[in-house]
Amino acid sequence: MKFTYESKIPLTKSFLLEHYSEEQYMSYYLKHPIDKKLFTSPLRRDNKPTCSFYRNKRNELIFHDFGSGQHLNFIGVVEEMYHITYHQALLQIAKDFNLTKSNVVNTRHINYIPKFESKGPANIRVKIKDFTESELKWWKSFGISYKTLKKFHVYSCENVFLNDNLFTTNSKLTFGYYGGKVNNIELWRIYYSQRKEYRFLTNWPSKKIQGFDQLPKYGDILIITKSMKDVMSMYELGITACAPYSETEFIAYSVLSQLKERFRHIIVMFDNDRAGLLNMAKLRHLHSDLDYFCIPKEYAKDFTDTYKKYGKVKMIEFIKQVKDYFEYKWLEQELVS
Numbered sequence: 001m002k003f004t005y006e007s008k009i010p011l012t013k014s015f016l017l018e019h020y021s022e023e024q025y026m027s028y029y030l031k032h033p034i035d036k037k038l039f040t041s042p043l044r045r046d047n048k049p050t051c052s053f054y055r056n057k058r059n060e061l062i063f064h065d066f067g068s069g070q071h072l073n074f075i076g077v078v079e080e081m082y083h084i085t086y087h088q089a090l091l092q093i094a095k096d097f098n099l100t101k102s103n104v105v106n107t108r109h110i111n112y113i114p115k116f117e118s119k120g121p122a123n124i125r126v127k128i129k130d131f132t133e134s135e136l137k138w139w140k141s142f143g144i145s146y147k148t149l150k151k152f153h154v155y156s157c158e159n160v161f162l163n164d165n166l167f168t169t170n171s172k173l174t175f176g177y178y179g180g181k182v183n184n185i186e187l188w189r190i191y192y193s194q195r196k197e198y199r200f201l202t203n204w205p206s207k208k209i210q211g212f213d214q215l216p217k218y219g220d221i222l223i224i225t226k227s228m229k230d231v232m233s234m235y236e237l238g239i240t241a242c243a244p245y246s247e248t249e250f251i252a253y254s255v256l257s258q259l260k261e262r263f264r265h266i267i268v269m270f271d272n273d274r275a276g277l278l279n280m281a282k283l284r285h286l287h288s289d290l291d292y293f294c295i296p297k298e299y300a301k302d303f304t305d306t307y308k309k310y311g312k313v314k315m316i317e318f319i320k321q322v323k324d325y326f327e328y329k330w331l332e333q334e335l336v337s
Contacts, residue, residue: 067198272296
């Protein structure tokens, strides 16, 4: 950046909020009024309104992109918009609002914007329908039966409504993962299986764990994988598994500590693509006491793709080999200790 911050006052979020409100900063960069209406994202190519605002538990104004899953405060919006660091975003905002000099004078005219009030998750409603034969056949290709879909509260979606607006209708192979209610608002994770990107629409809290409610009270081995689809496919083969909100949003320390008490061994198994391997590498530094594994690339990218490619019999053989490897490893560790 070619400009400098000359004031002796530390450049912080608090400093910025002394001069303008979150609403003023957010509206300036997103070029959209701060209201409850859905709008298209200015941060990516987006031809369908998938964004809104809400206030989180810390009472911060948050921009929520349902398509990408992003939750950003006004500084995060600037980071994402300019592809810069947090400190660079503070500088960018100070420059744009003439706050870089020692004697700060608010020379930029920004209209007053009332404080936005909207707490809790966005309202997603679903009109469900019976599974079609083609939908059940699609799930069966990953080894997942109708009985398991029912157990994990997975439904076929006819219509999806976001903040009372019709979002999608009769979308091919679209499924809803139901996560209960918060303050009488239903929690849904909508899976658009045929999309190449932005395949999820959700109002689940970021700490909610997929498949957590179906876990046994105690067990031997727990797999932490990356998707509900993997969780259900593993369940069909007798493997206990759950999945975090996403590969980048891992299970909270408090919950992980609880799971360590309930299961003798925990194995993290994300995809063998760049994102999955990178996130597992990060987790190794934070949770070195866990075990880590991914499907070899010569098989497929993840568990369900491997199942689809090789079938149930081959998957059972593969699981036995992996289990034998880890049991030998754990035995060695016990003997050494």
